[in-house]
Amino acid sequence: MKEERGEECYNQAMVKRHKRSASQGVEMEICINSDDMETEEGGGESEEDENGFNLFHYLAQPSAFVVCDALEPDFPIIYVNSVFESATGYRAEEVLGRNCRFLQFRDPRAQRRHPLVDPTAVSEIRQCVENGAEFQGELLNFRKDGTPVLNRLRVIPIYDGSMVTHFIGIQVFSETDLDLSSLSYPVFRKENPEILPRKMDIKIPICNYHEGGLLERDADNSRILQLSDEVLAHNILSRLTPRDVASIGSVCTRMRQITKNEHLRRVVCQNAWGRDMTVRLEPSTRQLGWGRLARELTTLEAATWKKFTVGGRVEPSRCNFSACAVGNRLVLFGGEGVDMQPMDDTFVLNLDVASPEWHRVKVASAPPGRWGHTISSLNGSWLVVFGGCGRNGPLNDAFVLDLDAQQPSWQELATSSEGGTGTRPLPRSWHSSCTIDNGSKLVVSGGCTDTGALLNDTFLLDLTKERPMWREICTSWAPPSRLGHTLSVYDNNKIMMFGGLAKSGSLSLRSCDAYMMDLEEIEPRWRQLGFNGFEGAGPPPRLDHVAVSLPCGRILVFGGSIAGLHSPVQLFLLNPVEDKPAWQLLNVPGPAPKFAWGHSTCVVGGTRILVLGGHTGEEWILNELHELCLASRPDEDG
Ligand SMILES: Cc1cc2nc3c(=O)[nH]c(=O)nc-3n(C[C@H](O)[C@H](O)[C@H](O)COP(=O)(O)O)c2cc1C
Numbered sequence: 067m068k069e070e071r072g073e074e075c076y077n078q079a080m081v082k083r084h085k086r087s088a089s090q091g092v093e094m095e096i097c098i099n100s101d102d103m104e105t106e107e108g109g110g111e112s113e114e115d116e117n118g119f120n121l122f123h124y125l126a127q128p129s130a131f132v133v134c135d136a137l138e139p140d141f142p143i144i145y146v147n148s149v150f151e152s153a154t155g156y157r158a159e160e161v162l163g164r165n166c167r168f169l170q171f172r173d174p175r176a177q178r179r180h181p182l183v184d185p186t187a188v189s190e191i192r193q194c195v196e197n198g199a200e201f202q203g204e205l206l207n208f209r210k211d212g213t214p215v216l217n218r219l220r221v222i223p224i225y226d227g228s229m230v231t232h233f234i235g236i237q238v239f240s241e242t243d244l245d246l247s248s249l250s251y252p253v254f255r256k257e258n259p260e261i262l263p264r265k266m267d268i269k270i271p272i273c274n275y276h277e278g279g280l281l282e283r284d285a286d287n288s289r290i291l292q293l294s295d296e297v298l299a300h301n302i303l304s305r306l307t308p309r310d311v312a313s314i315g316s317v318c319t320r321m322r323q324i325t326k327n328e329h330l331r332r333v334v335c336q337n338a339w340g341r342d343m344t345v346r347l348e349p350s351t352r353q354l355g356w357g358r359l360a361r362e363l364t365t366l367e368a369a370t371w372k373k374f375t376v377g378g379r380v381e382p383s384r385c386n387f388s389a390c391a392v393g394n395r396l397v398l399f400g401g402e403g404v405d406m407q408p409m410d411d412t413f414v415l416n417l418d419v420a421s422p423e424w425h426r427v428k429v430a431s432a433p434p435g436r437w438g439h440t441i442s443s444l445n446g447s448w449l450v451v452f453g454g455c456g457r458n459g460p461l462n463d464a465f466v467l468d469l470d471a472q473q474p475s476w477q478e479l480a481t482s483s484e485g486g487t488g489t490r491p492l493p494r495s496w497h498s499s500c501t502i503d504n505g506s507k508l509v510v511s512g513g514c515t516d517t518g519a520l521l522n523d524t525f526l527l528d529l530t531k532e533r534p535m536w537r538e539i540c541t542s543w544a545p546p547s548r549l550g551h552t553l554s555v556y557d558n559n560k561i562m563m564f565g566g567l568a569k570s571g572s573l574s575l576r577s578c579d580a581y582m583m584d585l586e587e588i589e590p591r592w593r594q595l596g597f598n599g600f601e602g603a604g605p606p607p608r609l610d611h612v613a614v615s616l617p618c619g620r621i622l623v624f625g626g627s628i629a630g631l632h633s634p635v636q637l638f639l640l641n642p643v644e645d646k647p648a649w650q651l652l653n654v655p656g657p658a659p660k661f662a663w664g665h666s667t668c669v670v671g672g673t674r675i676l677v678l679g680g681h682t683g684e685e686w687i688l689n690e691l692h693e694l695c696l697a698s699r700p701d702e703d704g
Contacts, residue, residue, distance in 0.1 A: 133232055142163045214242050332356045371693070453494050462494065546568045578604060580642070
């Protein structure tokens with residue numbers, strides 16, 4: 067793998083850089099075409115440049131080096147040499163695709179750089195990289211095992227004409243005997259001591275509850291709050307009134323104790339994420355506590371991919387089925403069997419048991435077989451199936467099932483078209499659905515008709531009514547017609563549409579556009595989300611992908627069918643609530659699946675995203691599951 071990448075990198079970035087040595091006036095050529103750095107000419111002498119850097123120091127010994135792709139968002143590493151691997155403890159496959167900043171994090175899973183890493187050096191690198199300029203400097207880094215190491219770093223931009231295509235990073239690592247237990251790095255620049263005092267030097271007495279009593283001990287406040295003085299002062303305290311700052315200063319110890327209260331933390335999460343989500347998350351907090359879970363879901367610092375095998379069988383084999391989670395159970399319905407046979411069976415995988423196995427559910431009656439349909443979970447143990455392609459073409463029927471009923475039975479919903487008012491959606495497949503309002507209403511949008519025409523309509527089915535009624539959400543403007551897109555719900559009643567095979571004008575194209583609609587508005591309307599950040603920073607256009615709503619209202623997009631050479635399991639995160647949302651690329655360790663498709667991905671318990679099957683684009687292996695764990699599970703992490 068590494069060799070392949072090395073080859074690829076060599077071909078892509080056979081980088082030769084000419085630099086004139088100030089002292090010797092000779093042309094020095096650095097060839098990056100092997101694992102080690104070589105000087106072809108001009109080695110030997112120990113000359114320092116105007117910055118006190120010894121250029122030859124980099125070249126006299128085998129150096130660690132990395133190559134980053136400057137044309138991809140966030141400059142992912144595309145090559146590391148073996149010296150880098152042995153100096154940092156990270157293997158190439160663990161770092162390829164990531165930005166180098168992970169070396170500033172002490173815990174490989176942390177999301178925040180260590181407070182001892184000089185923020186000035188980091189911002190200098192950032193500026194150099196943004197401006198396509200060279201950087202030389204020294205900063206603190208961490209090996210994979212958490213030991214600190216001093217990095218004399220040089221970052222060199224590689225130009226193709228006026229465009230920077232790659233960056234080369236050359237690292238000379240040396241040991242440091244820094245005492246990490248005492249945070250002594252001045253987070254405020256020395257030249258501005260009058261702006262703010264260095265709180266870290268001030269020892270304050272801290273009270274801790276200890277077996278019912280109060281225990282006094284010395285500790286510095288940064289360690290308690292796990293925020294740097296810079297963040298506390300600039301991002302929090304400086305925004306308050308002088309009176310509030312004085313109040314906080316006098317009560318902070320008590321505040322800390324109050325904020326550690328589990329009940330308060332649960333209430334805070336419930337206010338922010340809603341009751342339903344809080345109930346769903348409750349089991350995860352038994353070991354983690356609300357504070358830690360809230361932090362992990364906010365920073366996603368503990369996110370990891372895992373792979374596991376389950377027993378039982380889903381037979382006959384199939385593809386294009388639909389699945390969703392009901393509590394900790396996965397439910398799979400229908401799909402396309404051999405010779406495009408539409409399937410009508412229901413399977414359940416209970417993840418609560420020690421060795422989960424697929425079981426076929428004995429149902430008294432089943433909907434007609436279908437594929438390209440959607441299945442969504444409603445309140446409690448109910449499920450709803452809508453549309454899809456049956457034996458005689460696309461369908462527009464809806465069926466519900468109570469999984470916990472003594473004798474589970476799919477029942478067709480007698481909807482408005484059988485005597486009431488309202489319009490039933492046209493028969494369709496490859497549409498998208500989600501449930502809003504705590505799982506009480508089904509929203510259906512787009513898809514494709516029997517003639518292959520793409521749709522751009524949106525319908526709502528209120529399942530709280532005795533006789534559920536379809537209502538078309540008529541809007542003055544709608545996004546271009548599409549199929550294979552996703553609908554995600556956030557803020558309880560807002561929906562976001564992303565991607566799909568969209569029809570704009572006479573063209574059918576994969577889309578990477580996002581649209582939102584607030585279904586609580588009296589006259590809901592679609593709005594296209596305008597993004598912050600440069601072109602290409604978001605997920606590449608795709609269809610049949612996955613979009614998952616996270617507890618904090620953010621939406622995670624991955625998988626699907628993507629044009630070009632992009633990795634389908636790159637994870638993109640968006641907060642649609644922001645004025646100008648910006649996509650963020652998430653680097654998650656662990657064995658990611660090669661493929662992930664929307665209708666075969668379920669969210670269990672709010673923190674576990676399960677991807678079923680999809681070894682190759684055609685093969686659907688239902689006994690091997692990939693899981694994107696958003697929060698740590700101490701019982702399983704060993
Ligand atoms: C080619 C290259 C190599 C880099 N090598 C390192 C490194 O070894 N250690 C490190 O801490 N940062 C390194 N960086 C810097 C980070 O990737 C990043 O640019 C820096 O942290 C500033 O950006 P940020 O504020 O978004 O983190 C390197 C950057 C580039 C482009």
